[in-house]
Every structure is written in structure tokens, then in C-alpha cells.
Amino acid sequence: MKYKLADLIKFFTLALLILSYSSSFSQEIPTDAASISAGEALFNGNCKSCHRVDKKLVGPALAGVQDRAPSIKWILEWVKNPAKVIASGDEYANKIYNEYNKSQMTAFTSYTDTQILSILAYVKAYKPEEPAAAPAAGAPAAGGAGISNDYLNVIIAGMILILVLMVVILGLIVSALKRFLNQKDLNEDDAEVVNSPYSVSSITRSSGFIFLVVFVVASIGFKQVIDGLYSIGVQQDYAPKQPIAFSHKLHAGAYEINCKYCHTGVLKGKQANIPSPNICMNCHTQIKQESPEIQKIYSAIGYDPKTASYTGKQKPIEWVRIHNLPDLAYFNHAQHVNVGGIECQTCHGPVQEMEVVRQYSLLTMGWCIDCHRKTDVNNKGNDYYNKLTELHKASKGKMKVEDIGGLECAKCHY
Amino acid sequence: MRGLSLILCAAVVIILASCKASGDYPGLEYAPNMYHSVAYEPLSQITDLDHGTFTNALDNGRGEFYNTNQYNPYKMNLRTPPAHVVRRNAHGWLPYRGTNDTTGLRMANKLVSPFKNDSTPAILAQGKAAYEMYCQHCHGAKAGGDGKVAQGVKIDGVEHGVYPGVANLKGDAYKNITEGHIFHVITYGKGLMGAHGSQVSEEDRWKIARYVKSLQKN
Numbered sequence: 001m002k003y004k005l006a007d008l009i010k011f012f013t014l015a016l017l018i019l020s021y022s023s024s025f026s027q028e029i030p031t032d033a034a035s036i037s038a039g040e041a042l043f044n045g046n047c048k049s050c051h052r053v054d055k056k057l058v059g060p061a062l063a064g065v066q067d068r069a070p071s072i073k074w075i076l077e078w079v080k081n082p083a084k085v086i087a088s089g090d091e092y093a094n095k096i097y098n099e100y101n102k103s104q105m106t107a108f109t110s111y112t113d114t115q116i117l118s119i120l121a122y123v124k125a126y127k128p129e130e131p132a133a134a135p136a137a138g139a140p141a142a143g144g145a146g147i148s149n150d151y152l153n154v155i156i157a158g159m160i161l162i163l164v165l166m167v168v169i170l171g172l173i174v175s176a177l178k179r180f181l182n183q184k185d186l187n188e189d190d191a192e193v194v195n196s197p198y199s200v201s202s203i204t205r206s207s208g209f210i211f212l213v214v215f216v217v218a219s220i221g222f223k224q225v226i227d228g229l230y231s232i233g234v235q236q237d238y239a240p241k242q243p244i245a246f247s248h249k250l251h252a253g254a255y256e257i258n259c260k261y262c263h264t265g266v267l268k269g270k271q272a273n274i275p276s277p278n279i280c281m282n283c284h285t286q287i288k289q290e291s292p293e294i295q296k297i298y299s300a301i302g303y304d305p306k307t308a309s310y311t312g313k314q315k316p317i318e319w320v321r322i323h324n325l326p327d328l329a330y331f332n333h334a335q336h337v338n339v340g341g342i343e344c345q346t347c348h349g350p351v352q353e354m355e356v357v358r359q360y361s362l363l364t365m366g367w368c369i370d371c372h373r374k375t376d377v378n379n380k381g382n383d384y385y386n387k388l389t390e391l392h393k394a395s396k397g398k399m400k401v402e403d404i405g406g407l408e409c410a411k412c413h414y
Numbered sequence: 415m416r417g418l419s420l421i422l423c424a425a426v427v428i429i430l431a432s433c434k435a436s437g438d439y440p441g442l443e444y445a446p447n448m449y450h451s452v453a454y455e456p457l458s459q460i461t462d463l464d465h466g467t468f469t470n471a472l473d474n475g476r477g478e479f480y481n482t483n484q485y486n487p488y489k490m491n492l493r494t495p496p497a498h499v500v501r502r503n504a505h506g507w508l509p510y511r512g513t514n515d516t517t518g519l520r521m522a523n524k525l526v527s528p529f530k531n532d533s534t535p536a537i538l539a540q541g542k543a544a545y546e547m548y549c550q551h552c553h554g555a556k557a558g559g560d561g562k563v564a565q566g567v568k569i570d571g572v573e574h575g576v577y578p579g580v581a582n583l584k585g586d587a588y589k590n591i592t593e594g595h596i597f598h599v600i601t602y603g604k605g606l607m608g609a610h611g612s613q614v615s616e617e618d619r620w621k622i623a624r625y626v627k628s629l630q631k632n
Binding site: 057103106108231235236273281283359 | 457
């Protein structure tokens with residue numbers, strides 16, 4: 001009850017204040033540049049998250065609001081306390097309130113009339129930005145390192161094709177000339193030059209040439225076999241198609257959403273966690289409802305975007321596991337990311353650039369050991385390591401993971 | 415004869431070279447029964463009863479790699495905790511019991527942070543780390559409501575959506591919110607903001623609240 005009484009008192013004093021204020025100021029929308037720029041600053045700071053001038057967002061587009069609303073005075077009252085205007089039974093206020101799913105605008109009680117009028121001035125003077133002359137699509141990025149790998153491959157392939165064509169054309173010219181010269185009477189020396197003993201067939205049958213070809217083919221084959229044998233049981237580059245085409249490039253790359261926002265287990269436990277769909281729904285209740293991929297989330301969790309309600313019919317999303325460390329080795333994410341302070345990208349590669357995630361690292365024992373030999377122990381601000389750091393001072397060099405038992409068999413195999 | 419041996423050689427090369435993983439193919443496994451956990455692992459599940467019978471069959475007649483908990487719904491190895499389970503954290507705190515409604519929010523306004531007046535750099539640094547993890551992509555590095563998600567992005571000339579209604583925490587409407595209010599809103603969400611209680615621990619929520627208040631002062 002105490003809250004209610006206090007709130008009531010606040011409410012009435014506020015109402016009184018608003019009434020006294022609103023009647024004591026002029027209610028013309030200013031047109032001077034100073035007011036407009038002040039209004040722009042206020043608009044960007046406070047209104048922009050829900051309103052745009054020229055398009056509907058959470059709230060209506062504000063363009064023309066000065067003509068649409070019942071009066072300027074009404075707008076002033078509304079901005080300061082929308083709840084009160086709605087409660088007063090005002091027809092227009094209730095119409096908007098119902099039109100926007102009964103979501104109420106935040107009250108900006110601290111605003112003076114001048115401030116609100118300057119925002120209106122900005123809205124009135126607002127001109128939509130000219131669509132800037134967009135740089136031609138597909139143009140290489142500025143700077144020296146602009147040519148992408150794809151372009152380079154195309155250029156090289158084109159050059160090879162041109163070279164092969166030139167060899168063919170030259171061969172044709174040579175044979176044509178030879179035929180032409182043989183029709184004439186030639187002395188012996190000239191005939192020897194024209195009908196050289198080194199023909200294409202004599203070269204291909206020479207033992208040197210055969211050896212060269214066999215050697216090249218055999219060494220390429222040998223390398224492929226060795227590579228193949230070494231990659232048995234190693235799943236590097238495994239990039240399976242997932243049930244929902246989630247793009248890390250968009251979410252982690254462009255939107256800069258932190259890996260740990262979704263993979264919540266990474267600081268706390270062995271597994272980094274595949275995020276549960278409720279994390280998707282933090283945004284996707286609003287964004288891209290119509291996308292077929294998002295519809296898959298909705299059907300998995302039983303969400304009806306039209307009524308924004310849950311049906312209760314649930315069905316797990318069967319993501320395909322990419323990183324499979326063998327059962328014989330133990331790995332803990334928290335130990336490496338939380339205590340060791342290792343970046344996700346160190347092992348998982350540039351996931352923020354991957355449209356489809358692939359296994360970036362080898363995940364072989366040699367790969368683990370290599371890192372344990374090279375990496376310094378992250379002992380800053382961690383009292384656990386105080387004694388070890390003290391003891392290690394005697395020896396030269398920094399304290400590596402191998403110095404604190406990072407190469408012991410039983411650290412990972414037990 | 416010579417041609418046959420050549421073809422055989424080529425076949426061996428091709429077969430061995432194709433052990434490598436790529437795309438949907440996970441590559442050849444040499445000793446699969448050492449790779450797949452027989453015990454239940456939370457994020458792995460092999461539902462095929464016969465999977466791995468070529469190496470060995472278990473006593474129950476199932477394949478070697480069958481490691482699926484048939485008693486759980488959808489045969490998942492991971493389950494949601496039973497209802498009414500209460501988890502305490504390292505400080506022994508019980509879960510937040512404020513309700514997800516206007517009364518709850520009004521009560522939360524008066525809540526006092528368990529960190530009391532401790533605004534040491536350590537708490538603020540932890541709050542900053544948590545803020546960067548959970549808040550920054552929408553609310554922006556300086557809490558100006560200008561994170562990438564709120565601004566929208568463009569990839570290869572294609573515009574991607576803007577999340578509407580991201581609060582500018584430095585705006586006048588939010589200047590006077592209390593730490594308890596921030597804590598409550600992170601837990602349950604408000605307006606268009608989703609509930610983040612499942613992701614952000616209670617401790618982190620209070621630290622974020624403290625950090626946001628410090629951002630608002632600058």
C-alpha cells in the first residue's frame with residue numbers, strides 16, 4: 001500500500017507540474033537552425049531506438065506528427081506522460097495505443113516544452129538522406145591487397161590457357177612452314193636444319209622424358225597417399241551441413257555478437273554448449289520472422305509468431321557435432337578459456353568469417369603438445385600460481401604450460 | 415598386365431587420398447571404438463542401434479557406438495533439470511525471486527546490490543567483461559544504444575536487419591534507473607529486450623548493473 005500512496009502523490013504532483021508548464025510556454029514549432037540541431041541531438045539520444053522520422057519501427061514514423069496529432073499541446077503532454085493521456089480516455093491516444101499492440105511509450109518526464117518542441121522542429125525539417133552514390137557492387141576493396149584469391153585463380157587459369165593456345169598455334173605454324181620448305185629444292189645443310197631429328201615423338205620416347213614424367217606423377221601420388229594416411233582419424237576441414245543454416249559470419253562477424261553470448265558454457269564447464277533456442281529468441285522474436293530458417297527454430301520450440309505465444313509442442317534441433325575429440329582424451333573449455341585466457345579463435349580459427357563452420361585445427365595430440373610447449377602460463381592475477389611462479393623464477397625463460405605438467409600423460413588421458 | 419597394375423596403383427592412390435575430411439564427410443576413422451564415448455556424453459548422441467557392429471557388438475546386441483539414453487525424451491543424453499530445482503552459486507545466493515510483472519519491477523527498483531558500495535576496479539572490470547559479453551552488441555560499448563545489432567549491418571551490399579527499440583542507456587529516460595532495476599530487466603527483459611536470466615549468472619548481472627551505472631556517469 002505504501003508504494004501505491006507514494007506513487008499517487010508523485011502522479012498528481014507531476015500532473016500539476018505538467019499542466020502549469022504546458023500552459024506557460026508558447027507552442028509554436030521553432031524553425032531556427034539552433035533548435036533543429038538541438039532537436040536532432042535529443043532525437044538521436046532518446047527517440048531513435050523506437051522511432052524513425054520516415055519509417056515505422058517500434059513506434060510510428062514521426063514525419064507529419066505535428067499535423068496528425070490533435071494539437072501540439074497534446075504531443076507535449078503525451079511525451080511527458082503517455083500513461084496519463086491514455087488513462088484520461090483520450091480518443092487519439094487510445095487509438096495509437098491499441099494500434100501498437102498496447103506497448104506504451106517511455107515517459108520522458110524531465111523534458112521541458114522547449115526541448116520537445118525542438119525535437120518536433122527537427123522532425124519537421126528532416127529530409128531523407130540522399131542515397132549516397134553506392135560504390136559499384138563487386139568492386140575490389142580499396143588498398144593494395146584488394147585482389148581476392150578467387151580473382152587470382154581466374155587470372156592464372158586464363159594465362160595458362162593462353163600459353164597452351166600459343167604452343168598449339170606455334171606448332172601448327174612450324175609444321176606448315178616445314179611442309180612449305182620441303183616442297184622447294186633444298187641443299188643438304190638446309191634440309192638437315194628443316195627436318196631436325198628432334199621431333200615430338202622422339203622426345204616423348206626418350207628415357208629422360210619418361211623418367212621425368214614417371215617421377216612427377218609418382219611423387220604427386222606419393223604425397224596424396226601420405227596426406228591421406230595422415231588424415232585418417234583427423235577431421236580437419238569437416239564442415240557438415242547443419243539443420244539450420246546459421247551464419248557465424250553474420251552473427252559473430254558483422255553483428256559482433258560475442259561468442260560467449262551464445263556459447264554460455266565456455267567459461268564454466270567442459271563443454272562450450274550449443275546454445276538453446278531461447279537465446280536465438282532474444283532477437284528472433286522480432287528479426288526475420290519470415291525467413292524459412294528462422295521458421296525452423298519456431299517449429300522446434302513451438303512458437304507461433306502471429307500470436308507471439310508458445311504451443312508447448314517441442315522437438316530438439318539436431319545439430320551436427322563438428323569437433324569430436326576422441327573419448328580417450330579429456331579436454332575442458334573452462335580451463336583453457338577462463339583460466340588460461342585463450343581466445344576462441346586460437347583453436348577454432350576465424351569462425352567470425354565462416355558462413356558454414358568447419359573444423360579449423362587438427363585436434364591431434366601433436367597439435368595439443370605443440371601449443372603446450374609454446375604457450376606461457378596465464379598467471380596474472382591468479383593466486384593459484386603464486387608458488388609455482390616463485391619456484392620458476394630460478395630457471396631461465398618464461399613459465400610454459402609444459403613446465404607445470406602440461407605434457408604429463410595423465411593430464412588428459414585417464 | 416602392365417595396364418592392370420597401373421590402374422590398381424591409381425585406385426590405391428585415389429582411395430587413400432580420399433580419407434581426408436571435407437564438407438559433409440567426416441573422414442575415415444582408424445579406431446572408432448576409441449573415439450566414441452560408450453558413456454553418455456552431453457552433446458553427442460548416436461541413435462543408430464547397429465552403428466559399430468562391424469567392430470564389435472555389445473552384450474545387449476547393440477552396436478559398439480550406440481551411446482544414446484533411450485529413457486530420455488528424444489533419446490537425448492542431456493536433460494533439463496527437474497522442476498523446482500534450486501541452484502545456489504558459490505556465494506550461496508538463492509535464485510532471484512522477483513516476479514516478472516510491474517510489481518516485481520517496482521520492488522526491484524529498491525533492491526540493493528549484494529556488492530553494496532564496492533565499486534573497486536576489480537568489480538568494475540568484471541562488470542565490463544560481462545557487459546562486453548552479453549550487452550555490447552546491442553547497447554554499444556559506451557551504453558549509447560549504438561551496438562552493431564541496433565545499427566544494422568551490410569554484408570556484400572545486402573542490408574541486414576536492425577533490432578528495434580534498443581535502449582540508449584545514457585538517454586534521459588534511463589538516467590535515474592537503479593541497479594536493482596537493471597538487474598531485474600536483464601533477468602526478465604523489458605519491452606523488446608529478451609530475458610537474459612538463463613545466460614547471465616546473478617553475480618554477473620549485478621556486476622553489469624554496477625558497470626552500466628558507472629558508464630552512465632561518464
